[in-house]
Amino acid sequence: xxxxxxxxxxxxxxxxxxxxxxxxxxxxxxxxxxxxxxxxxxxxxxxxxxxxxxxxxxxxxxxxxxxxxxxxxxxxxxxxxxxxxxxxxxxxxxxxxxxxxxxxxxxxxxxx
Amino acid sequence: xxxxxxxxxxxxxxxxxxxxxxxxxxxxxxxxxxxxxxxxxxxxxxxxxxxxxxxxxxxxxxxxxxxxxxxxxxxxxxxxxxxxxxxxxxxxxxxxxxxxxxxxxxxxxxxxxxxxxxxxxxxxxxxxxxxxxxxxxxxxxxxxxxxxxxxxxxxxxxxxxxxxxxxxxxxxxxxxxxxxxxxxxxxxxxxxxxxxxxxxxxxxxxxxxxxxxxxxxxxxxxxxxxxxxxxxxxxxxxxxxxxxxxxxxxxxxxxxxxxxxxxxxxxx
Numbered sequence: 001x002x003x004x005x006x007x008x009x010x011x012x013x014x015x016x017x018x019x020x021x022x023x024x025x026x027x028x029x030x031x032x033x034x035x036x037x038x039x040x041x042x043x044x045x046x047x048x049x050x051x052x053x054x055x056x057x058x059x060x061x062x063x064x065x066x067x068x069x070x071x072x073x074x075x076x077x078x079x080x081x082x083x084x085x086x087x088x089x090x091x092x093x094x095x096x097x098x099x100x101x102x103x104x105x106x107x108x109x110x111x112x
Numbered sequence: 113x114x115x116x117x118x119x120x121x122x123x124x125x126x127x128x129x130x131x132x133x134x135x136x137x138x139x140x141x142x143x144x145x146x147x148x149x150x151x152x153x154x155x156x157x158x159x160x161x162x163x164x165x166x167x168x169x170x171x172x173x174x175x176x177x178x179x180x181x182x183x184x185x186x187x188x189x190x191x192x193x194x195x196x197x198x199x200x201x202x203x204x205x206x207x208x209x210x211x212x213x214x215x216x217x218x219x220x221x222x223x224x225x226x227x228x229x230x231x232x233x234x235x236x237x238x239x240x241x242x243x244x245x246x247x248x249x250x251x252x253x254x255x256x257x258x259x260x261x262x263x264x265x266x267x268x269x270x271x272x273x274x275x276x277x278x279x280x281x282x283x284x285x286x287x288x289x290x291x292x293x294x295x296x297x298x299x300x301x302x303x304x305x306x307x308x309x310x311x312x313x314x315x316x317x318x319x320x321x322x323x324x325x326x327x328x329x330x331x332x333x334x335x336x337x338x339x340x341x342x343x344x345x346x347x348x349x350x351x352x353x354x355x356x357x358x359x360x361x362x363x364x365x366x367x368x369x370x371x372x373x374x375x376x377x378x379x380x
Binding site: 013016017020021023024027028030031032034036038039040041070072111112 | 220223226227228229238240241242322325328329330332349355356357358359360362363
């Protein structure tokens with residue numbers, strides 16, 4: 001009985017470390033999604049990407065006003081260029097995120 | 113516009129801040145590729161990587177604090193009063209000021225130069241064990257007080273508004289006992305985080321406002337109760353007070369265990 005509890009405790013500690021490493025990785029990835037345009041800060045999210053895509057699909061790409069991270073209005077003269085930039089940054093960050101995520105999964109959170 | 117990083121270092125019995133500054137500057141040059149200046153009251157001996165050394169007096173001769181290295185404690189002078197002169201001391205039009213124990217490990221801080229803002233600072237900090245709860249005393253300067261900010265890293269342009277901000281911070285520093293009472297701060301020691309938070313509050317007309325905005329980085333930290341187990345290349349391994357082991361790589365980190373940091377520096 002005592003042995004099984006200590007095994008459970010060891011597993012619990014291992015999971016704690018594993019989950020902590022995942023949280024650290026997520027923070028690192030989210031930080032990289034901060035993007036500046038016209039001096040304003042935008043955090044690249046699916047919401048921002050789809051918002052831009054919606055305008056582009058409606059044929060509205062010139063002189064669009066978006067809200068930055070602080071809800072301040074920013075005029076984006078060429079939305080297609082802005083969209084291309086954010087989608088490129090977002091995909092690059094996702095690629096590095098998945099590489100590091102898979103490393104953590106493979107090592108089961110074990111730290112070398 | 114010339115850009116650079118300004119560091120402050122005043123050595124004491126517990127910590128060689130100049131040595132930390134040299135180590136910090138190595139990382140800044142590697143990841144941010146920016147010139148680094150050091151404002152110090154100490155001699156900088158031997159090889160260093162500073163573009164400018166700015167002699168500055170150390171106005172504090174009596175304030176002390178406890179420096180922990182895990183469970184070991186040492187009380188020493190805490191010389192944190194000269195940072196408020198960053199505006200007048202900086203040789204740059206656009207300056208990043210950071211603690212010498214803030215280790216840069218990626219280029220994300222360079223995004224500040226894409227911002228149109230004249231001052232950026234963090235209002236939040238995150239312990240890397242995610243267990244140390246972000247308590248009210250880390251959000252606010254006191255129980256009924258204003259929002260806290262972290263002067264560990266900040267960015268400024270030399271504008272009139274920022275000049276006024278630093279004049280206000282200096283005034284608060286020089287009349288600390290009044291402002292400590294006015295803003296209901298419990299601790300007596302002068303702390304830059306609080307002085308900056310108070311000055312920002314006053315500059316905004318005694319209100320919470322959208323100026324200044326946050327830096328484009330997370331302020332991740334370990335405390336002086338956490339231990340550094342090892343460091344290889346850009347990977348750091350820590351053992352936290354709770355017993356948890358964690359590791360970071362290519363992430364900026366504020367290493368508050370300055371004594372352990374100096375050991376790492378000596379071994380590299």
